[in-house]
Amino acid sequence: MTSTLKAYRAAILHSLADPAEVGVEQSYQYFDDGVLLVDDGRVVEVGAAEQLLPKLGGVEVREYRNALITPGFIDTHIHYPQTGMIASYGEQLLDWLNTYTFPTERQFADKAHAADVAGIFLKELLRNGTTTALVFGTVHKQSVDAFFEAAEKLDLRMIAGKVLMDRNAPDYLTDTPESAYADSKELIERWHGKGRLHYAVTPRFAPTSSPEQLSLAGQLFGEYPDLYMHTHLSENRAEIDWVKALFPERSGYLDVYDHYKLIGQRAVFAHGVHLCDEECQRLAETGSAIAFCPTSNLFLGSGLFDLERLEKHGVRVGLGTDVGGGTSFNQLQSLNEAYKIMQLQGKKLDPFKSLYLATLGGARALYLDHKIGNFDAGKDADFIVLDYDATPLLSYRMQQAKTLAERLFALTILGDDRTVKETFAAGRSVHQRD
Ligand code: GUN
Ligand code: ZN
Incomplete structure (x- = not known):
């Protein structure tokens, strides 16, 4: 593996398809302890830490605790x-x-x-x-x-x-x-x-x-x-x-x-x-x-x-x-309001549909889903680190949440700019909150 390879370790979530087309369960991939491998501005691989880490040798691993990596x-x-x-x-x-x-x-x-x-x-x-x-x-x-x-x-x-x-x-x-x-x-x-x-x-x-x-x-x-x-x-x-x-x-x-x-x-x-x-x-x-x-x-x-x-x-x-x-x-705030717009019409907005809309759905709307929108190998390494402990309330809510769907939903309702700990574009860190 080349020397510019970098690894990012946290919980990782990305959309694979529109929940409306494949059902919610097939629409995403999630690693509770995951690694995102990036080289030369592109995604190399995403997977479980226990499978990827042993292959990495001396590659530098950036680790984020109580955090979720998603596509930008x-x-x-x-x-x-x-x-x-x-x-x-x-x-x-x-x-x-x-x-x-x-x-x-x-x-x-x-x-x-x-x-x-x-x-x-x-x-x-x-x-x-x-x-x-x-x-x-x-x-x-x-x-x-x-x-x-x-x-x-x-x-x-x-x-x-x-x-x-x-x-x-x-x-x-x-x-x-x-x-x-x-x-x-x-x-x-x-x-x-x-x-x-x-x-x-x-x-x-x-x-x-x-x-x-x-x-x-x-x-x-x-x-x-x-x-x-x-x-x-x-x-x-x-x-x-x-x-x-x-x-x-x-x-x-x-x-x-x-x-x-x-x-x-x-x-x-x-x-x-x-x-x-x-x-x-x-x-x-x-x-x-x-x-x-x-x-x-x-x-x-x-x-x-x-x-x-x-x-x-x-x-x-x-x-x-x-x-x-x-x-x-903030697109988490957009999703917060989107949820309420659906509620006012007697409809629901599943949190995984929300994730899709803010990432892969946008990429498909723009005909850029061969470049961005999820972590398929070869796509641009545009990704973000969302902090579950961004505010005291978010942190407490996350401790109560039992499922990924619950956590994701709470992120879309309570999240804002404070939730974004770090932003990467083409593999380079372009925003650090702290
Ligand atoms: N329609 C035409 N121009 C605009 C604009 O600047 N904003 C919005 N929301 N609608 C528009
Ligand atoms: Zn406009």
């Missing part, structure tokens, strides 16, 4: 420019955009400001155990340069794009169909596929793009392999009525995107709170994905997401924070 969390929808306006009071989506969001995003015309916020944002993601995110920039191309420059330095797997917005927004925040296309293309050429970075064509949402801009966006989405498309869909009732008024010739909100070829594999739609069966069906058959954003849906009063319905139709679903509409960078 995946955030399938977040806005980095909105970091400084998280927790802004009192409005639903459309007023919230006009009152808080647009003035905040204006500041990203200044690249130095964008670089400052990108640094704060990435630090916050890593403090919360998120190692991959699908990220909105602003309309300014320099906002995306600043973001990718910061992510590249940390060797993170990140997806981002410049916002396209040529109408129904302040003049200071609009582009044109042609400039949006040219700027996005320039960013794609510079960043897409560089290291672990990927580009997403990013129309904000149907109301803020003209038909001409959507048409060029669809063209661009088809021009490069493995490119992403990232936008918002059916989040809020007033927003949906507005889309109907702006595009009366289309059969519904999703059909606007469909018409302009902004659908398919690697197309990720945030929210989808108010979808009809036909739209769910269309998302499934095109291989598109939905980002379920629990803290945002509650904070902005958008509605209760019907996870089971999307599951029944076979739609890929990942978990998103949607900061700054969302109220936490």
Whole structure:
């Protein structure tokens, strides 16, 4: 074995499949005393300590007590420019955009400001155990340069794009169909596929793009392999009525995107709170994905997401924070709110489904499950160490818990940034809590 091999010993848990497809018991692998072997930024092997340790010879073993190693969390929808306006009071989506969001995003015309916020944002993601995110920039191309420059330095797997917005927004925040296309293309050429970075064509949402801009966006989405498309869909009732008024010739909100070829594999739609069966069906058959954003849906009063319905139709679903509409960078907190959203609909959210949503489910939604999402050999060594003793209450609750399911559930309800003891990206420690 080579000299760069490293071993991490703790309880280890990772998803193997969607519990909805294989049943809960077949959906995960757990080692009460496990070892994760990492070399050159990749997973070599995961297994029981008693089996792996004797094979390791002089390899350094990092040991964590009362801790759980899982894959890094995946955030399938977040806005980095909105970091400084998280927790802004009192409005639903459309007023919230006009009152808080647009003035905040204006500041990203200044690249130095964008670089400052990108640094704060990435630090916050890593403090919360998120190692991959699908990220909105602003309309300014320099906002995306600043973001990718910061992510590249940390060797993170990140997806981002410049916002396209040529109408129904302040003049200071609009582009044109042609400039949006040219700027996005320039960013794609510079960043897409560089290291672990990927580009997403990013129309904000149907109301803020003209038909001409959507048409060029669809063209661009088809021009490069493995490119992403990232936008918002059916989040809020007033927003949906507005889309109907702006595009009366289309059969519904999703059909606007469909018409302009902004659908398919690697197309990720945030929210989808108010979808009809036909739209769910269309998302499934095109291989598109939905980002379920629990803290945002509650904070902005958008509605209760019907996870089971999307599951029944076979739609890929990942978990998103949607900061700054969302109220936490922490995916354990997203899962806490997701559980309550299910409760309010008389449904359940199994803790192993929660684990899946925050890790392998997100990877599948992003078509990155050959790279991230669990500890299969050869995948990126993006992983986190969760501390069962992070707070006195968590510690006491963990002592009472008798099963892994109980412990995992309590982690998703009580956990937050304090729970994340250490975060690793491509095998390197990128956040230490203590
Ligand atoms: N729809 C259009 N823009 C936004 C945004 O910035 N946040 C959310 N939550 N929804 C949107
Ligand atoms: Zn959003």
